[in-house]
Amino acid sequence: MKKHNFSAGPCILPEEVLQKASEAVVNFNNDNLSLIEISHRSQPFVDVIEKARSLALELLGLENKGYKALFLQGGASMQFLMVAYNLLNKKAAYLNTGTWSSNAIKEAKLFGELVEVASSKDKNFNYIPKGYQIPTDVDYFHCTSNNTIYGTQMKSFPETSVPMICDMSSDIFSRQLDFSKFDLIYAGAQKNMGPAGTTLVVVKEEILGKVERQIPSMLNYQVFIDKDSMFNTPPVFPVYTSMLTLEWLKDLGGIEFIEKVNEKKSALLYNEIDRNPLFKGVASIEDRSHMNATFALVDDNLQTKFDSMWQEANINGLHGHRSVGGYRASMYNALPLYSVQALVDVMQELERIS
Numbered sequence: 001m002k003k004h005n006f007s008a009g010p011c012i013l014p015e016e017v018l019q020k021a022s023e024a025v026v027n028f029n030n031d032n033l034s035l036i037e038i039s040h041r042s043q044p045f046v047d048v049i050e051k052a053r054s055l056a057l058e059l060l061g062l063e064n065k066g067y068k069a070l071f072l073q074g075g076a077s078m079q080f081l082m083v084a085y086n087l088l089n090k091k092a093a094y095l096n097t098g099t100w101s102s103n104a105i106k107e108a109k110l111f112g113e114l115v116e117v118a119s120s121k122d123k124n125f126n127y128i129p130k131g132y133q134i135p136t137d138v139d140y141f142h143c144t145s146n147n148t149i150y151g152t153q154m155k156s157f158p159e160t161s162v163p164m165i166c167d168m169s170s171d172i173f174s175r176q177l178d179f180s181k182f183d184l185i186y187a188g189a190q191k192n193m194g195p196a197g198t199t200l201v202v203v204k205e206e207i208l209g210k211v212e213r214q215i216p217s218m219l220n221y222q223v224f225i226d227k228d229s230m231f232n233t234p235p236v237f238p239v240y241t242s243m244l245t246l247e248w249l250k251d252l253g254g255i256e257f258i259e260k261v262n263e264k265k266s267a268l269l270y271n272e273i274d275r276n277p278l279f280k281g282v283a284s285i286e287d288r289s290h291m292n293a294t295f296a297l298v299d300d301n302l303q304t305k306f307d308s309m310w311q312e313a314n315i316n317g318l319h320g321h322r323s324v325g326g327y328r329a330s331m332y333n334a335l336p337l338y339s340v341q342a343l344v345d346v347m348q349e350l351e352r353i354s
């Protein structure tokens, strides 16, 4: 039986996506060739990447609004520097909500002056700062919509006149937002979309071309836009599998549908964390993530017992990140509600026998 997979990333993908992806590795399109041994410039693969790019824009409601979708390599971490390389002339503003934002800040400092508008580092990033000011003389504002490690999520985004850039790696396609408020969105595929190896970048083309420096081709968004994401060989398997996941999501009813499922899943787990006297939540309640729930045992002496119980219940990937400790249940789009129920059952069983 497939395990209940709460892995934070690489993460669970829909069964039918795994099935179709594995079939394509052996025999793609019934053409007696593998997806990973055909030319990326052959029509069957060009159709795949075109479909993936257009599905991404369609699901985000960004078609015909001046945005381009790209499938790049180097992970979300590459975007930390690529964003700055392409957009930072003199000064940029960053909101620091965790490890990933801190890494983005570190990279961007190589390219110009950084203003950290606010940080939640004082409480090990267990909340989202609010009420900060974004200077108007910056090239852009950068934020992280969901903090995978700490289990916090931005529920609203600031109003600003400068371009807004967002790392949505761990909650892209999970909830409805007005995505047209953002000028560039990026997301490593392996959290909510596909296997590791590609990063979705959705960029409003008009914000490009404004920096004075020379940009190497491989790091230049405009080069990839002009070549339809195919400046060099794209990661064909991650792109294909991402396309399958996006098709799966569209067939289910898109973000509008999956958001309701995600709300049910996180409500089920958070209700148990709050109700069960053996457990406590880590993130500040109003900022809790619907994707990654961080929690801990009140009494550490129960750890060995609890760990063996959830492992016996066929649950995988529940250990918290080393910088937070405790537990983290990642409930990405493909995780079924019954997997969350399985975890809640174990938590209740622990309460019953303790």
Ligand SMILES: *Cc1c(COP(=O)(O)O)cnc(C)c1O
Pocket: 009, 074, 075, 076, 077, 078, 100, 144, 146, 147, 148, 167, 168, 169, 170, 188, 189, 191
């Ligand atoms: C995982 C993660 C990253 C890093 O992604 P890589 O693809 O490993 O570089 C960046 N940002 C967020 C929010 C993440 O969850």
